[in-house]
Amino acid sequence: MNKNMVSTAQQNYLNRLRAHRFIVWFLRVAILAGFLLLWEYTAAKGIIDSFIFCCPSRIANCFMEMTRDGSIFLHIGITLYETVVSFLLVTLTGILAAVLLWCSRKCSEVLDPYLVVLNSLPKSALAPLLIVWLGANRTTIIVAGMSVAIFGSILSLYTSFTTVDEEKIKLIYTLHGGRFHALTKVVLPSSVPSIISNMKVNIGLCLVGVIIGEFLAARNGLGYLIIYSSQVFKMDWLLMSIVLLCIMAMALYALIGGLEKLYLKKYSANYVKE
Amino acid sequence: MESILEFHHINYAYHTLEGETKALSDITFSVADGEFVAIVGPSGCGKSTLLSLICGLLEPESGWIHLNGKPLNDNPTCIGYMLQHDHLFEWRTVYHNVLLGLEIQHKLSNKTRQKARDLLDTYGLGAFSDSRPSQLSGGMRQRAALVRTLVLDPDILLLDEPFSALDYQTRLTVGDDIGQILRNEKKTAILVTHDLSEAVSLADRIFVLTKRPATLQTCVPVTFDLAEDTPMNRRNAPEFKHYFNLLWKELNHDE
Numbered sequence: 429m430n431k432n433m434v435s436t437a438q439q440n441y442l443n444r445l446r447a448h449r450f451i452v453w454f455l456r457v458a459i460l461a462g463f464l465l466l467w468e469y470t471a472a473k474g475i476i477d478s479f480i481f482c483c484p485s486r487i488a489n490c491f492m493e494m495t496r497d498g499s500i501f502l503h504i505g506i507t508l509y510e511t512v513v514s515f516l517l518v519t520l521t522g523i524l525a526a527v528l529l530w531c532s533r534k535c536s537e538v539l540d541p542y543l544v545v546l547n548s549l550p551k552s553a554l555a556p557l558l559i560v561w562l563g564a565n566r567t568t569i570i571v572a573g574m575s576v577a578i579f580g581s582i583l584s585l586y587t588s589f590t591t592v593d594e595e596k597i598k599l600i601y602t603l604h605g606g607r608f609h610a611l612t613k614v615v616l617p618s619s620v621p622s623i624i625s626n627m628k629v630n631i632g633l634c635l636v637g638v639i640i641g642e643f644l645a646a647r648n649g650l651g652y653l654i655i656y657s658s659q660v661f662k663m664d665w666l667l668m669s670i671v672l673l674c675i676m677a678m679a680l681y682a683l684i685g686g687l688e689k690l691y692l693k694k695y696s697a698n699y700v701k702e
Numbered sequence: 703m704e705s706i707l708e709f710h711h712i713n714y715a716y717h718t719l720e721g722e723t724k725a726l727s728d729i730t731f732s733v734a735d736g737e738f739v740a741i742v743g744p745s746g747c748g749k750s751t752l753l754s755l756i757c758g759l760l761e762p763e764s765g766w767i768h769l770n771g772k773p774l775n776d777n778p779t780c781i782g783y784m785l786q787h788d789h790l791f792e793w794r795t796v797y798h799n800v801l802l803g804l805e806i807q808h809k810l811s812n813k814t815r816q817k818a819r820d821l822l823d824t825y826g827l828g829a830f831s832d833s834r835p836s837q838l839s840g841g842m843r844q845r846a847a848l849v850r851t852l853v854l855d856p857d858i859l860l861l862d863e864p865f866s867a868l869d870y871q872t873r874l875t876v877g878d879d880i881g882q883i884l885r886n887e888k889k890t891a892i893l894v895t896h897d898l899s900e901a902v903s904l905a906d907r908i909f910v911l912t913k914r915p916a917t918l919q920t921c922v923p924v925t926f927d928l929a930e931d932t933p934m935n936r937r938n939a940p941e942f943k944h945y946f947n948l949l950w951k952e953l954n955h956d957e
Contacts, residue, residue: 595789601759602783603854605806613802617793695793695834 482663487671490664504672506649507638510566511680514573515634519627521574522581529582530589530615531607547579552640564645572641577633581626588622589615620695624688631680639673650676705732706779706858706890707756712765714751715915724915725751729765731909731918733858733890738881740893740901742949743911749894752916753860756892757783769858782856784864788847790835796846797822797831803854814853821849825883840868841876848880852887859884859891865900877904878933885931898953902945903933910952920952 434442464484470476471483478486494500529536555572562568592615600610642651650669657665714726725748733739741749754760755767758774758781769779790799800818804810822828825845827838835843844864851859864880865873881904884891895901901908908922924945928935936942 593789595785595787596791598759599785599789600806602757602781602785602860603803603806604781609806613806614791617791620793 479661480663482667486664487668490668491672494668500672503648503650503653503669504676506646507635507642507651507673508676510569510573510638510641510649511631511635511676514570514638515577515627515631515680517570518574518577518581518630518634519623522578522585522626522630523623525582526585526589527611527616529586530611536586543579543583547583551576551637555640555644558641559645568645569638569641569649572645573634573637576637576640577630580633581630584626584629585619585623588619588626592618620691621688624684624691628681628684628688631684632677635673635677635680704735706735706770707733707892708768708771710766710768712755712762712767714748714755714760714762726755726762727915727917729916729918731921733892736888736890738884738891738893738904738906740895740905740908741911742895742898742901742908742953743916744913744953745896747911747914748916749896749911750862753783753862753892753894756858756860757781779858780854780856782851782854782859784847784851784859784861786863787867788835788843790838790843790846790850792835794835795832796827796835796838799835799846800850800853803850807854809854818849818853821853822846825849839872841872841879844868844876845879848883852883852889857890859889861891861893861895863895864893866895866897873900881933898946898949899937899942901949902942903936908945908949910949912955919955922948922952 467476467481468484471478471481491500529539551572554575555568558568558571558575562571596614596618597610600614603609605613638649639651639654642649643655646652650673653669654666657663657669709729709731712726712729713724716723716725729752741752743749751760755762756769756774767774769777769781772779790796791802794802797818800822801810801815804814804818819828819831822831825848827842827846827849830838830842830846835846838846847864865877868876877900893901893904902924905924908924910919910922911917912919922945926936926939926941928939
């Protein structure tokens with residue numbers, strides 16, 4: 429459509445929409461800025477104890493220092509690496525296990541109570557066990573990361589596989605296809621959206637598991653930094669690590685969000701095209 | 703004419719924890735090559751079960767079914783099945799949806815690909831080959847589903863209320879459209895429907911089933927004295943009302 433041909437009513441609508449978006453963004457930034465300023469101010473004036481609560485400027489300074497000597501990149505890199513590895517393993521084994529369960533109804537019925545129990549078990553309880561079994565090393569941390577997400581992942585993927593429209597599977601049979609075709613032509617492709625949304629959940633859970641693992645069995649990584657700094661009361665380290673974790677979680681989530689958008693753009697006509 | 707399909711004393715029942723539901727009881731009939739048969743009956747009487755049996759999705763409890771004189775297992779006869787909904791996959795383009803059956807049966811070749819293109823062109827979908835199914839109208843979607851079935855070159859076509867999900871106007875045009883296509887291709891077809899006028903306008907013979915457990919109540923041969931035997935012309939012919947009333951009476955036999 430020709431942009432010059434927009435009617436006044438349409439223009440008003442667009443303006444209203446733009447104003448709305450601006451206000452939302454403005455308020456988001458304002459809340460963060462206001463919070464940081466208030467924190468800095470109260471800490472500087474001694475209203476809150478800056479030894480316990482620290483203050484934004486010291487956190488920033490601490491970050492600059494650790495950037496200069498490069499140590500922060502090591503910690504971020506290790507946590508990121510462990511999270512990504514456990515996430516990839518969870519996604520892969522989750523899909524494989526769900527496929528196997530889907531293939532054999534008997535198998536899924538037999539295993540169902542075990543999966544439910546393992547899924548509801550607080551995974552942090554497993555971490556000490558993993559240390560004893562696997563040693564205080566990176567494998568333990570990656571397995572701890574996996575343990576948090578894997579069972580829920582299998583259950584939700586299996587559910588999405590089984591809720592595929594039966595008639596669509598019947599279509600495959602009417603075309604003289606077998607169960608394998610039903611899997612590859614219908615079940616897997618139609619489950620891609622739920623696989624992606626499952627990945628969104630998993631990436632966050634893997635990060636949780638990796639931090640739990642690092643609390644107990646690491647000599648570097650952000651989780652280690654948090655537990656170490658809390659023991660020696662280096663609050664600037666501790667809060668900086670938490671902020672970095674926030675940013676990391678956001679970035680990883682956004683990455684998968686981007687993947688989802690890419691998929692929708694390619695395969696869904698409902699996605700608005702230019 | 704030689705009969706392509708034979709049903710011989712077929713019985714079928716569904717089993718659940720609550721008990722057994724008899725669906726079909728002692729059904730015997732045969733369908734000639736090139737014939738268009740419609741099956742009507744009260745809803746839930748087991749019409750679709752009949753088609754599932756022919757397609758081999760279900761096994762009869764007793765009796766036998768012969769296709770081209772041979773039992774169903776290892777039968778080379780190709781059966782096409784059209785379901786109530788088109789079930790076009792959104793993650794495939796229209797063209798790739800049409801290829802689905804060929805992919806499954808490992809029949810993809812340049813020749814069959816060209817055939818798919820030709821069929822899409824013939825049925826007015828050529829321009830939409832690369833569209834997503836959701837960009838098509840209901841009637842076009844159903845035509846695409848028909849092409850998906852026809853590209854496999856089936857010897858016999860099973861239609862399970864394929865028009866019932868469409869709105870009335872589309873349903874008339876698509877029904878007539880597809881009826882015409884099948885007649886031109888000289889396909890044997892079995893149409894299951896609860897729409898009597900659809901049955902009369904399309905079929906050569908109409909089987910009337912009773913309530914569950916379904917038995918074959920009667921068989922109505924349909925002949926129209928028309929120069930051009932199209933579904934639309936049939937609807938306008940004087941015999942149409944006669945057949946419609948006849949079927950109506952048969953269906954409401956017990957009441």
